[in-house]
Amino acid sequence: xxxxxxxxxxxxxxxxxxxxxxxxxxxxxxxxxxxxxxxxxxxxxxxxxxxxxxxxxxxxxxxxxxxxxxxxxxxxxxxxxxxxxxxxxxxxxxxxxxxxxxxxxxxxxxxxxxxxxxxxxxxxxxxxxxxxxxxxxxxxxxxxxxxxxxxxxxxxxxxxxxxxxxxxxxxxxxxxxxxxxxxxxxxxxxxxxxxxxxxxxxxxxxxxxxxxxxxxxxxxxxxxxxxxxxxxxxxxxxxxxxxxxxxxxxxxxxxxxxxxxxxxxxxxxxxxxxxxxxxxxxxxxxxxxxxxxxxxxxxxxxxxx
Numbered sequence: 001x002x003x004x005x006x007x008x009x010x011x012x013x014x015x016x017x018x019x020x021x022x023x024x025x026x027x028x029x030x031x032x033x034x035x036x037x038x039x040x041x042x043x044x045x046x047x048x049x050x051x052x053x054x055x056x057x058x059x060x061x062x063x064x065x066x067x068x069x070x071x072x073x074x075x076x077x078x079x080x081x082x083x084x085x086x087x088x089x090x091x092x093x094x095x096x097x098x099x100x101x102x103x104x105x106x107x108x109x110x111x112x113x114x115x116x117x118x119x120x121x122x123x124x125x126x127x128x129x130x131x132x133x134x135x136x137x138x139x140x141x142x143x144x145x146x147x148x149x150x151x152x153x154x155x156x157x158x159x160x161x162x163x164x165x166x167x168x169x170x171x172x173x174x175x176x177x178x179x180x181x182x183x184x185x186x187x188x189x190x191x192x193x194x195x196x197x198x199x200x201x202x203x204x205x206x207x208x209x210x211x212x213x214x215x216x217x218x219x220x221x222x223x224x225x226x227x228x229x230x231x232x233x234x235x236x237x238x239x240x241x242x243x244x245x246x247x248x249x250x251x252x253x254x255x256x257x258x259x260x261x262x263x264x265x266x267x268x269x270x271x272x273x274x275x276x277x278x279x280x281x282x283x284x285x286x287x288x289x290x291x292x293x294x295x296x297x298x299x300x301x302x303x304x305x
Contacts, residue, residue, distance in 0.1 A: 087278070088255045092120050094278060095218065099126075099158065102249065102280055104214050104289055107158035111210065113145040113203070114162040129156070146202035151210050158216040159207045163199055165222040165276070195224070197236035204244035211283040217246060220254070222276040234277040241281045249287035250280040 083101045099107045108127040115130035130139035221234040
């Protein structure tokens, strides 16, 4: 809800209104017994109001100033608004939030290198180029994302990567669902050390090539249990991304609403994985946003990890 409404507001003088309400907010709990303190605050508020309204009034559209814009939660006028490290909504919503939060250059055009049925983009108006190795999904580019034959260099502002999460399930009666939902057709045996991390280096090399400088690589990675041992692909991916020249900026936990289940599984020995990871990488040396001069805007406060 708006705190108040001004009929004549210009951006040039908005800081005066912000300062006024900053004082009002900080003095909101002053009781009648603290008259001197209240009087001091009122004098400052009145002086600022006089300065604001003595200046020429610039007629603009009617503007409602929201409370969260005028007064931040820590009451200092800060615009600090972090992205949560745990996400319980859809992948599509999270992608949009990450574009807005992390992008330092326009993310479009976006290459979805593992497009499949395109479920990430349902209802999205983003300019997405679809790529998939399976022609049945009718992607714009039919090809292997480890080779990306014919894809031009430094073309994309963002690349999306959602590789297979589990290996083949043998005679599993639910095999069709695993194939479609989790890409469980890629070799994941003894020769591959029972994991799928061998897919990452050739893809990362190509992603580095086709991304614009400071473009984003957003990868959805899920850990798994194979051959009775836990595998940690998300750790492998971050290490390999750094080796490929990316800067790994963040890791967001995405909560699953329907964890994968196989009809072959008879007894549980490991915790049920109800989450995956979205790993945020930048094709550059810095994760900070860019200011108007092209330099990185350093955050003054160290954030708790």
